[in-house]
Amino acid sequence: MRHLTLLTLACLALASMASASTSPVRWLHHTVAPAGDATVAIAEAELAQGIPSATVSLVCKPDDANPEGFTISSTGNGSFTIEAPAPAGLLYGSYALLRDTTPRTEAPACSLRMLNHWDNPDGTVERGYAGRSIWKWDSPLTDADRETVRQYARANASVGINCTVLNNVNASPRMLSSQFIKRAAEYADLLRPYNIRVMVSVNFASPRALGDLDTADPLDPAVQKWWNDKADEIYSLIPDFGGFLVKANSEGEPGPMDFGRTHADGANMMARALQPHNGRVIWRSFVYSPSDADRAKQAYNEFQPLDGQFLPNVMVQIKNGPIDFQPREPHSPLFSALPNTEKTAELQITQEYLGHSNHLAFLAPMWSEFLEAALIPGFSGIAGVANIGDHPEWTAHPLAQANWYAFGRLAWDHSLTPEAIAREFIRLAVVKDPAPSEVIDSLTAMMTASHEAVVDYMMPLGLHHIFAWGHHYGPQPWCEVPGAREDWLPRYYHRADSKGVGFDRTPSGSNATGQYAEPYRSLYADRHACPPEYLLWFHHVGWDEPLSTGRTLWEELCHRYQRGVEKAHGFEETWIAAAPYVEPAMHADVAARLRTQCRDAEWWRDACLAYFGDIAGKQLPEGYPKPAHTLDHYRKIDLGITNYECPSPQLLDSIR
Numbered sequence: 001m002r003h004l005t006l007l008t009l010a011c012l013a014l015a016s017m018a019s020a021s022t023s024p025v026r027w028l029h030h031t032v033a034p035a036g037d038a039t040v041a042i043a044e045a046e047l048a049q050g051i052p053s054a055t056v057s058l059v060c061k062p063d064d065a066n067p068e069g070f071t072i073s074s075t076g077n078g079s080f081t082i083e084a085p086a087p088a089g090l091l092y093g094s095y096a097l098l099r100d101t102t103p104r105t106e107a108p109a110c111s112l113r114m115l116n117h118w119d120n121p122d123g124t125v126e127r128g129y130a131g132r133s134i135w136k137w138d139s140p141l142t143d144a145d146r147e148t149v150r151q152y153a154r155a156n157a158s159v160g161i162n163c164t165v166l167n168n169v170n171a172s173p174r175m176l177s178s179q180f181i182k183r184a185a186e187y188a189d190l191l192r193p194y195n196i197r198v199m200v201s202v203n204f205a206s207p208r209a210l211g212d213l214d215t216a217d218p219l220d221p222a223v224q225k226w227w228n229d230k231a232d233e234i235y236s237l238i239p240d241f242g243g244f245l246v247k248a249n250s251e252g253e254p255g256p257m258d259f260g261r262t263h264a265d266g267a268n269m270m271a272r273a274l275q276p277h278n279g280r281v282i283w284r285s286f287v288y289s290p291s292d293a294d295r296a297k298q299a300y301n302e303f304q305p306l307d308g309q310f311l312p313n314v315m316v317q318i319k320n321g322p323i324d325f326q327p328r329e330p331h332s333p334l335f336s337a338l339p340n341t342e343k344t345a346e347l348q349i350t351q352e353y354l355g356h357s358n359h360l361a362f363l364a365p366m367w368s369e370f371l372e373a374a375l376i377p378g379f380s381g382i383a384g385v386a387n388i389g390d391h392p393e394w395t396a397h398p399l400a401q402a403n404w405y406a407f408g409r410l411a412w413d414h415s416l417t418p419e420a421i422a423r424e425f426i427r428l429a430v431v432k433d434p435a436p437s438e439v440i441d442s443l444t445a446m447m448t449a450s451h452e453a454v455v456d457y458m459m460p461l462g463l464h465h466i467f468a469w470g471h472h473y474g475p476q477p478w479c480e481v482p483g484a485r486e487d488w489l490p491r492y493y494h495r496a497d498s499k500g501v502g503f504d505r506t507p508s509g510s511n512a513t514g515q516y517a518e519p520y521r522s523l524y525a526d527r528h529a530c531p532p533e534y535l536l537w538f539h540h541v542g543w544d545e546p547l548s549t550g551r552t553l554w555e556e557l558c559h560r561y562q563r564g565v566e567k568a569h570g571f572e573e574t575w576i577a578a579a580p581y582v583e584p585a586m587h588a589d590v591a592a593r594l595r596t597q598c599r600d601a602e603w604w605r606d607a608c609l610a611y612f613g614d615i616a617g618k619q620l621p622e623g624y625p626k627p628a629h630t631l632d633h634y635r636k637i638d639l640g641i642t643n644y645e646c647p648s649p650q651l652l653d654s655i656r
């Protein structure tokens, strides 16, 4: 037994080195400056700050157990021992003890728990709604930059995230320039003590785009040598570099198919370059095939035939749903179609399709539902597209930090309930101590109901992809863009006509249900057994058809849009009632965002019901509020924002 350290932690004096520009994330109130750079020093410093009156022994006992796991035991008189096979386990055990002193043994559910940043070298963040990127590429790092990265690392380590991909999957070839590799090495040095490995997204055509070769054909020996050399260069600076994330042959990005090769040819070529260094390739399955197959079938069609062809250090990264991070999607059938391939699941923490950083949408309920369904076939990594920027609140909406938090907690332990995670977050990050339990209960209920509320007022009953073009904020079920791919347009997805609405994906339609393993295949294909939340995802249903709820489809649609609006108003009331227990600045910030959310919810309801009612030739049932404006008014709304922006309350006021 190697006894790393035994400290009376109260004696450890720590200086706070936080720079003015960096706020600690909300669930970690203090700023830690470890004496040394090592993982154990961080664990000690966190414990000293977090529970100064306790004695905690950190015991490192190398064995074959998971190096990230730990055991917490109580040794009486408020003293504890954390035992782990490696420093990483001691670090995770220390954060776990700070959250909850119950004696227990834990180990992560999967080995790779990573954030994917969609950050560009110019500082913009694709689908990021919290300011600019925290990563800098073209200017020397300042102390403040480094401190931001340390605080980011702490936040991640405290919830078990152990890997980060620094840049956008729509990757600039510059990422593999020597200048950028040196900067990635600086970041890796800052993150390593927190047990976080660095990866980068790479552009498949880098050998050509950086001007070194005139091809990027993965079977060309010169191209293979280029990648081998590049890997050697990277590993000489970052010995524990994680590897490459690749978006290939999707949305205009280059890939092996440009050279008549397969995804497996491309991924394996990179895998061979990384393998001697223990690196891996994460190859995304988010593709658009050139065929006109149902959009929901394309990833499966392209990847299922390649099962078993990928090298062991390739992981295929699959989005949770078959289309694209919609407010509510059934799980992707690809998870069970690749039994001989390593897989990672990709979730989106940033709220591209969920009201950006204006709306409260706590995503743990959606993720844990997905984890339950997709776990059956299993995967060994989990990725979350980050919602982090240089905004003082990190995620702009203070409660959106809960999604970062929940992502880490669920990646570590898939069985945690959304309710438990919400409660933990509220206690750690939202209310002042002591808050009455009724307040914690009502805020927890608000959080756990929030995602489904957004689904109700945006896209109930399995409707999907009826957003505004480009920026994806606000409703545009009527959207037409001359020359655009059919499967980028809302009408392709909702298929509303005078008779009914919804996409027939049963055997009588596109037969996307046929890609599912049982029991989902039969469940989804059966119009009467299909869960109502996916009804219009899988079925084209007549407006007057009765549903199990006792309402017709049209009535149910109206009911759910209205229910979503009412839920949003309820959140506002809950939040206002919690005012005495929340720090005033945070309270005001969230209150203003909830106001915007309520008004957006009404906009979604009114615009969508006006549009679908017009197609169906239906009036709103008795007792429903009439839309504030005509359908024509909603059709003319144009926010004029980019894919990197969240609309301001002022801009939104101007369209009400």
Ligand code: BDP
Pocket (backbone or CB within 6 Å): 126, 127, 169, 170, 247, 251, 286, 324, 325, 352
């Ligand atoms: C879509 C986003 C786009 C991403 C793409 C992807 O709109 O910005 O580049 O996914 O995941 O949801 O590659």
